[in-house]
Amino acid sequence: MTDALRFIDIAEDQLDDVIRVRTRAFGPLASGDREQWVKDAKVFLADGRYVGVVAGDEVVAAARIWDFRQWWGGRQVPMAGIAGVVVSPEYRGRGVGSMLMRGVLKRGLDKGFPISALYPATTVIYRHLGYEFGGGRYRFSFRAADLRGLGGKEVSVRRAGPDDAARFLELVGKVHESGRVGGPISWPDEKVAEWLAEDESFAYLADDGFVVYRWDDGENLRVEELVAGSEATARALWATVGSGSSIAETVNAYVSPHDPVHLLASYEAGKSAQIQRWMLRLLDAPAAIAARGFAPSIAVEVDLQVDDPELPANTGRWHLSVADGIGRLVPSEGTGDAVRVGPRGLAALYAGTPVAALRGSGLASGGSADSDTFLDTAFTGPTPYMLDYF
Ligand SMILES: CC(C)(COP(=O)(O)OP(=O)(O)OC[C@H]1O[C@@H](n2cnc3c(N)ncnc32)[C@H](O)[C@@H]1OP(=O)(O)O)[C@@H](O)C(=O)NCCC(=O)NCCS
Structure with a gap:
């Protein structure tokens, strides 16, 4: 354990090593899953x-980065979706995970x-590196x-089926864009x-919506x-599942907490x-501010003082302006009292956490009531959610 530690790109001939470390962290891959795992891993590397x-x-830690939006x-x-973060048990608690995650950032x-x-x-290791809660993956039962x-x-x-993938993406795009949602990938x-080709996936398409469901347990x-562009389609697709x-007896559903189904269904088992x-x-x-959308009706001008020790290019005094649904973050010459945040506060803010909650947890200071x-x-919008685990 005295060998120097180095951050590396995983090579194909190291995948067996990665599986060994991974098994010690998450348990063995189900039999039959190894081939798919290796196939996926090769795309990443x-x-x-x-x-x-x-x-x-010797590989003692690994992580992969999904290419999501x-x-x-x-x-x-x-969005870089970080998954499969693993450290060999005998190397844990010595900063290896942090070294790995710094390289990942x-x-x-x-x-x-x-x-x-x-x-x-x-959460501990990720908070140290500037991650903060952004939203949830909600599962409701009907x-x-x-x-x-x-x-x-x-x-x-x-x-x-799989030939409908492009249409699926188009329908999701329409509904997410008009709903100005945050969170789904x-x-x-x-x-x-x-996903659509899987025998276990039951996929159905209407003119302005689709559903993909399967047996659970x-x-x-x-x-x-389930995406629906109209009430009639929402009713039809949920009724298809309910058939x-x-x-x-029960339909467990990954949906937004604002999904219309909560307002359509008569009984929802909240517990x-x-x-x-x-x-x-x-x-x-x-770049994160420039790429996201904002409500078109708002106009905002405010200074932010960001302190990001891990990624110093984010550090500095910035001016945030939002107009016509577009945001810009540019270096500020301002001298007044700006709202001060670190990377955790900045992430939570981006995800729509009210500033009062950031102040209440010490993640924001300075600035004014205005x-x-x-x-x-x-930043406030519909509650951020994700449908998928990765
Ligand atoms: C989680 C894991 C990746 C952390 O790796 P590591 O090398 O032990 O991490 P570090 O030594 O760099 O620790 C970084 C910080 O996280 C904390 N930490 C690490 N593991 C922790 C745990 N299980 N619970 C609480 N805090 C933990 C450390 O105490 C340290 O914080 P500190 O400096 O305030 O003490 C590693 O324990 C692991 O592989 N676990 C099993 C698989 C797993 O859970 N992966 C994460 C998937 S999201």
């Missing part, structure tokens, strides 16, 4: 998105991702029989087709994604709702 730490020749304010922002930045997100198994009765019979619904196109149904009510929280970090603050109002006006 060919693109410089599988990184690790070696001690001498994340919707913010109704626009898609390139830099790689994400070098690959041109303005933001990064991850599902934390433990009675299948209730959904079955939602109607929409006038809407025609047809079975869909878009997978690389080939993954969408793979063999007893209930699980909606993975399984003679066998499945079985689940939230898995994800964290966000801005890698390139000006600047808080400006920041809340700029």
Whole structure:
């Protein structure tokens, strides 16, 4: 354990080593999954998105970076999705995970991702590196029989498959853009087709919507994604899922907390709702602001003092202006008292956390009541959510 530690790109002949470390962290890959895992891993490493730490020749830590786009304010922002963060047990608690994640931040930045997100198994290490809660993955439970009765019979619904991937993405885009949502991710196109091709996925398409669902634990149904551009289509697609009510009592659904289904369904089992929280970090603050959407009706001018020790290009006094749905973050010459945030405060702000909550947790200071109002006006939107785990 005395060999010098080095941050590296994982090579193909190191994948067995990575699996060994991974098994010690997450348990063994299910039999049959290894081939798919290796196939996926090769895509990551060919693109410089599988990184690790070696001690001498031995891989002792690894992480991969998904090439996602994340919707913010109704626009898609390139997002580095960090997954599979693992450190060999005998190297844990010695700074290896932090060294790995510092390399990951830099790689994400070098690959041109303005933001990064991850599902934390433990928040401590990620907070140290500037990540903060951005939103949740919400799972709600409905009675299948209730959904079955939602109607929409006038809407025609047809079975869909991998050839419909482009149409799926188009429909998602329309609904997310007009709803100015924050949080959901878009997978690389080939993954969408793979998902629709799975035997276990039941996909149905209407003119302005679609649903993909499957069996959950063999007893209930699980909606993975449902997008509807109208009330009639929402009713028709939920009723299609609910038509399984003679066998499945419950439909577990990954949906936004603002999804119209909450207002359509008569019974919602609130006690079985689940939230898995994800964290966000801005890698390139000006690019992150320029890429996202803002409400078109607002005009905001406010100064921010950012202090980001891990990614110093974000550090400095900035002027944020928002107009016509577009934001700009440029160096500021201002001298008054600016709102001060670190990377955690900046990430939480971007995700729409009210400034009062940031002040209450010590993540923001300085500025004035006016600047808080400006920041809340700029960033508050529908509750950020994600449908997918990665
Ligand atoms: C989580 C993990 C990657 C951390 O790696 P590591 O090399 O131990 O991390 P570091 O030594 O750099 O620790 C960084 C900070 O995180 C804290 N930390 C690490 N693991 C922690 C845990 N399980 N619970 C709480 N805090 C933890 C450390 O105490 C340290 O904080 P401190 O400086 O305030 O004491 C590693 O423990 C691991 O592989 N765990 C199993 C798999 C896993 O959970 N992966 C994360 C998936 S999101």
